[in-house]
Amino acid sequence: MNDKNNQIDVKNVTGAVRSHRPTDDGHIYVRAQKGQWQRLRKLMGWFFMLLFVVGPWLTWNNRQAILLDVEQQRFHIFGSTIWPQDLTLLALLFVVAAFGLFFITTFLGRVWCGYLCPQTVWTFLFIWFEEKFEGSANKRRQLDKSSWNFNKLWRKSAKHAAWLAVSLFTGFTFIAYFVPAVELGLGLLTFSASFWPVFWVLFFAFCTYGNAGWMRTIMCTHMCPYSRFQSAMFDKDTYTVSYDVERGEQRGPRPRKKDPKELGLGDCIDCDMCVQVCPAGIDIRDGLQYECINCGACVDACDQTMERMGYENGLISYTTEHKLRHKETHVARPKLIGYGVVMVIMLAAFVYMAANIMPLGVEVIRDRNQLYRETAEGLVENTYTLKIINKTLEAETYQLKVDGVDELEWIGPTEVTVSGGEVFTLPISLSADPYLLSSPVQDITFVVTRAGAAPDERKSGARNESKFFGSAR
Incomplete structure (x- = not known):
């Protein structure tokens, strides 16, 4: 490597990156930012947060509309009840969600992280409380550096009290999807709730307080796997938040009315606003980084700076690598189409299975104590227990x-009434004359049909196979 022509130029950017970060001892003081992308982010965040809060309080036929009753092993979702036998539906739903995430990431980068991820939504909510009680980013930085006094004490206390209140409400709302909301609320208010519901409410409240209040982007960069494997879905046609190096460099301050070209400068005035508003504390001008969540805060900040300087917007924007290199962006490309096709196929399979889900199920349990017994009349008798599940x-x-x-002769009731959502247990016996049996083991099928259903009604019955044992003679 002594030959200078063979040397590789290495640029140490560690100090530059660190100097841009508005952090003290690792803490990021995020500056408030307004703009079109932040309005969209807030609108989507509040909309889905409202759905999350309202969900447990919706009713359907005098019952909680969405109740994931793990204890009773049934999930009530409006008019449908999903039982363990139907968990293939949930598996398909997760597959659809996964390929939907792959599709949107290949197309628009990490917009899920920036606009919809609960970690981001709650983090920005907690930052909002910080701003209300402690002031702007500069005021928060100065407050942290100041000595403890009454002003600092009440501001910090009020902020953490608000964080804890939001965290407890979040924990309660989340558990209300698994325990009836009214029952859980009354139990907590009257201190009569059992141990486990209280434990899980406090556990998720603690997680919310720690993640949104303290860990924040540490959760995204060090614990969430999505930030690590997202690069496998990116390509040169993926829309990500990017800095136009060709247009922006060389950076530097300048008079507003001075032509930057005369000064040998690009459009970037090196104001660092893009860094100050970044919740991850990164400098997007250093290139694409896995910490970036595509929230668009730096885009709004830069556009406002460009407007004040009289320059064209878009120095930082949602764009593609091909577009930055003045090449054509290909939206319909094989990888994106592949993700989309698989997602549509899985979604079609989910819709088909959901539309054809059986509202009735039957399980058959043979008597394990003995294969069969002979009655006083000389008949062979087998005993079974039927579990009839009414999913309506x-x-x-x-x-x-x-x-x-x-x-075979049926010994027991041949017609039963089962309440909605009930698992009805019915012991019955089957008997036969051993001289009429063609073999010692016979395949049989139990059939349960809704009374009054037409013979060709697809959803009227459920079937379950079993065996009949006897001694053929």
Whole structure:
């Protein structure tokens, strides 16, 4: 490497990056920013936060509309009840969500992180409380550096009290999706709630307080796997927040009315506003970084600076690498189309399965103590326990029968009424004359149909196969 022509130029950017970050001892003081992208981010954040808060209080047929009852192993979602037998639906839904995330990331980068991720929404909410109680970013920095006095004490106390209140409400709302909201609320207010609901409310409140109040982007950069594997979905046609180096360099301050070209400068005036408003504390001018969440705060800040200077907007913008290099951006590309096709196929499969979900289920449990017994009349008898699951919200009457062996005699009720959402347990027996059995083991099928259903009604019945044991003679 002694030959200068073979040497690789290395630029140490550590100090430059660090100098741009508005941090003291690792803390990031995020400056408030307004603009079109921040209005969109706030609108979407408040909309989905409102859905989250209102969700547990919606009712459907005098029952909580969304209740993920883990204890009873059933998920109520408006008029549908999903049982463990139907968890394939949830698996398909997760697959659809995953490929939807892959699709949107390939197309628009990490917009999920910047606009919809709960970590980001709650972090900006907590920063809003910081601004209300402690002031702007510069005032917060000065307050932290000052000695403890009454002013600092009450401001800090009020901020943390607000954080804790939001955290407790968040924990309560989240658990209200798993425990009936009214029951949980009354239990907490009257101190009669059992240990586990209280524990989980406090646990998620602690997580919210720690993540949104203290960890913030540490959660995104060091604990969330998405920031690590997102690069596998990026390509040169992905829209990300980017800095136009060709237009912006060389940076430097200048008089507003002076032509930058005469000074040998680009459009970037090196005001560092893009860094001060960044919740991750990065400098987007150093290139694409995995910490960037595509929130667009730096875009709004830079556009406002450009307007004040009389320059064209878009020095920092949502753009692609190809566009920055004056090449054509290809939106419809194989990878994006592939993600979209898989997502649509999985979504179609989910819709089909959801539309054809059986409102009735039956499980058959054979008596494990003995295969069969012989009655005093010389008949062979097998004992079974039927578990009939009514997945609807209304009481239904069902008719029971067995197919497979014509000679079997049903011992027990052949018609039962099951309440909505109930698992009805029914012990029954089947008997047969051993001289009429063609083999010692016979395949049989229990059939449960809704009383009064038409023979060709697809959702009227449920079937479950079993065995009948006997001694053929």
